Amino acid sequence: MMEFEELVDDYHQPLYQFACSLSGSTDQAADLVEQAYVIWRRQEREGGQKGSVVTRLFSTLYREYLGQVGRGTESFGSRPGEGDDLVTAAGPERGEHQLIEVLGGLDRTYRPSLALFYLQRHSYKEIAAILDIPIGTVMSRISRGKEQLRKRVHKETDG
Amino acid sequence: MDREQARFILRSFRPDGADSGNPDFEEALSVASADEELGAWLVAEQAQDASISSALGSVPVPGALRDRVLVALRADEDSGNSGENSVEEERAPSGGQPVEAAMEKSEMTVLKVEIAGQMGVPFSAGQGPDGELAREGECWVRSALAAIFLVLGAFVAFELTVSSSRPGEEEGQDSALKDLEGGVIAEVTRAGFFSLEVGDLRKHEGWLRKNFAPGSVHAGSSPGILGGRLVGSRFFELEGSRASHFCFDINGKPIHLIALPAEDFTEVISGKEEPRSRQCLDTGMSVALWPGQDRIFLLVGKLPDQELLELFKSGVVE
Numbered sequence: 001m002m003e004f005e006e007l008v009d010d011y012h013q014p015l016y017q018f019a020c021s022l023s024g025s026t027d028q029a030a031d032l033v034e035q036a037y038v039i040w041r042r043q044e045r046e047g048g049q050k051g052s053v054v055t056r057l058f059s060t061l062y063r064e065y066l067g068q069v070g071r072g073t074e075s076f077g078s079r080p081g082e083g084d085d086l087v088t089a090a091g092p093e094r095g096e097h098q099l100i101e102v103l104g105g106l107d108r109t110y111r112p113s114l115a116l117f118y119l120q121r122h123s124y125k126e127i128a129a130i131l132d133i134p135i136g137t138v139m140s141r142i143s144r145g146k147e148q149l150r151k152r153v154h155k156e157t158d159g
Numbered sequence: 160m161d162r163e164q165a166r167f168i169l170r171s172f173r174p175d176g177a178d179s180g181n182p183d184f185e186e187a188l189s190v191a192s193a194d195e196e197l198g199a200w201l202v203a204e205q206a207q208d209a210s211i212s213s214a215l216g217s218v219p220v221p222g223a224l225r226d227r228v229l230v231a232l233r234a235d236e237d238s239g240n241s242g243e244n245s246v247e248e249e250r251a252p253s254g255g256q257p258v259e260a261a262m263e264k265s266e267m268t269v270l271k272v273e274i275a276g277q278m279g280v281p282f283s284a285g286q287g288p289d290g291e292l293a294r295e296g297e298c299w300v301r302s303a304l305a306a307i308f309l310v311l312g313a314f315v316a317f318e319l320t321v322s323s324s325r326p327g328e329e330e331g332q333d334s335a336l337k338d339l340e341g342g343v344i345a346e347v348t349r350a351g352f353f354s355l356e357v358g359d360l361r362k363h364e365g366w367l368r369k370n371f372a373p374g375s376v377h378a379g380s381s382p383g384i385l386g387g388r389l390v391g392s393r394f395f396e397l398e399g400s401r402a403s404h405f406c407f408d409i410n411g412k413p414i415h416l417i418a419l420p421a422e423d424f425t426e427v428i429s430g431k432e433e434p435r436s437r438q439c440l441d442t443g444m445s446v447a448l449w450p451g452q453d454r455i456f457l458l459v460g461k462l463p464d465q466e467l468l469e470l471f472k473s474g475v476v477e
Contacts, residue, residue, distance in 0.1 A: 008228050016220045027355060030224055037228045038235045103215075117171065118212045123178060124171045143170040149211075 008037065011054060014119050015061055021115035022065045024104035032068075036061035051129060058122070058130045062112060069108070102152050110145030117142050162197050165190035169201055174208035335427045339398075339419075340437070340446045343457050346395050347404065347415045355392045360385070363392040363405065370394055372403040373418035373454050383470040384409070384416060384458075400424070414460040414470070421455050428455060434471055436464035447471060 012033055019029035019036075040060045043049050049056060103111060116127045124142065128135045160168075165187040172178050172187075191197045221227075355363050368374035372394035387407030394403050400423035405416040421428065428450040436447035445464035449456040449471045458467050 004232050005229060008225055008232070012225055012228055013220045016224060017215055017218045020218055021215065026221070030221060030227070033224060034228050034231045038231050041232055041235060115215070117173070118208070118215045120173050120175050120177060120212050120216075123173075123181065139168065139171045143167050146170055 004037075004041070007053065007057070011057055012037075014121055015057060018058060018115055018119060019061055019065065021103045021118075022062070022111060023068075024101065028068070032061050032064055035064050039064065054121075055126055055129050058116070059132070062130060102149065105152055106145055106148050110141050110148060113138050113141035114145035114149065160186050160190055162190065162194055165194075165197060166200065170204065172201075172205075174205045174212060336431070336435070336448065339424065339427055339455075340448060340457065342397050343402070343417050343419075344446060344459055346397060346402070347417070347459050360389050360405070363389065367392060367394055367403045370401070372401045373420055374403060384414070387414060398423070409460075409470075412460055412462065414458060414462070414467075417457040417459070419455040419457075421451060421453055424455055434468055436468045438464035 015033045015036060016029050019032040020026065023029055023032065036057055040053075040057050043056070043060070051059075103115060106114065112131055113127055113133075116122050116130060117124070122130065124138045125135055128138045131138065133141075168184060168187040169191060172184050178184050191201045355366055364374035366374075384407060387409035390406040390408050390413065392403065392405045394401055396402070397419065400420055403418040405418075407414045407416065431450045434447060434449040436445055438445040444461050445459070445467045447458045447464060447467040447470070449458075456471065458470055460467055
């Protein structure tokens with residue numbers, strides 16, 4: 001369990017921030033982090049896992065998020081800001097919340113790559129491994145995502 | 160490499176300098192150093208990236224998340240161990256079936272609920288095996304503990320013995336109802352967490368309605384249900400329909416209220432206006448179903464099935 005504790009200590013924060021960027025919901029982000037660790041641990045028990053622990057944790061969280069999108073339980077984008085009044089105690093401050101909302105307004109295609117890029121913990125090659133997409137695609141999505149983000153920020157500022 | 164190619168590559172260059180030694184960026188950086196306009200763009204880009212990174216890195220993490228994850232990991236670890244035990248038990252004459260294996264059966268007309276030893280522990284914060292965490296008094300910790308009780312304590316394996324099926328029921332429709340009940344039990348069993356674990360019932364209802372799940376149970380539920388402490392709520396998909404799941408702590412026991420849109424199950428409940436209930440005689444786990452006009456309500460909990468039914472009857476559900 002000591003090994004778990006270190007992994008949780010080291011990575012639950014960036015995982016949560018990544019999950020917030022994906023889902024836009026603090027509730028869902030916390031759930032995603034919890035599920036990512038549990039699923040990761042189960043896979044560890046089964047053995048045969050490749051890649052670094054960190055990459056697998058982020059990758060597991062991302063896949064779980066995709067699963068929720070597929071099941072229609074994802075809340076961001078289509079229903080932004082839901083439940084915010086219920087999670088203010090642990091929720092982001094206004095500035096960070098606005099950023100998350102802006103990130104959440106991006107195309108779902110760009111959001112994961114851009115969030116991982118801004119977390120600065122992973123090179124674009126590692127991002128490619130986490131998202132299971134080609135390196136060139138990551139670079140392209142970061143580039144286009146930034147463009148879209150810039151337009152949205154300008155729109156928010158002008159509006 | 161021209162300016163635009165370099166710009167494209169440098170957009171993936173992290174602002175904290177972590178990529179400085181990466182040869183993949185070498186050529187693009189050299190183009191930027193020789194191109195004044197591109198160099199200026201890179202400086203501005205890096206400043207903007209740093210600012211966004213800083214904001215994202217400042218998103219506060221719930222202080223209790225770390226412990227919540229550890230609790231979940233420990234619970235799962237224990238669950239994994241007990242799963243091995245249950246396999247051993249299955250080989251013995253009196254052994255039960257693991258939950259997942261049981262749920263994979265296409266026909267689930269007979270369910271048997273076996274309650275693990277933990278079920279004897281009162282269902283309240285601070286008294287479970289992880290009581291130290293619960294004493295922190297945070298709602299979600301209680302809910303996490305509740306979830307662990309559900310996963311570990313409540314349903315290790317099940318086979319709900321028919322105790323009060325009504326004579327004369329059409330076999331096919333009865334089977335469909337049982338499948339519906341079985342699907343709900345399976346979801347309750349699988350639930351490892353609640354999406355919402357704070358606030359009063361009306362807030363939960365509002366949140367569920369926003370998520371297109373049946374939300375209005377407050378006005379219709381009985382005092383017996385509403386008198387319990389709301390532990391959490393979530394929604395899930397059942398046969399393509401969105402269901403609401405509320406968990407109440409009623410006299411120290413977890414009671415689950417599930418609401419389904421009746422219009423999606425008209426064939427299942429057609430002609431069924433009376434509430435029904437069933438109980439596993441071995442374990443005391445019961446399920447009660449109330450087919451209302453707009454919604455179908457189900458209660459799941461470890462109570463005599465008639466008591467569970469009374470929770471419906473003590474108030475006007477519809």
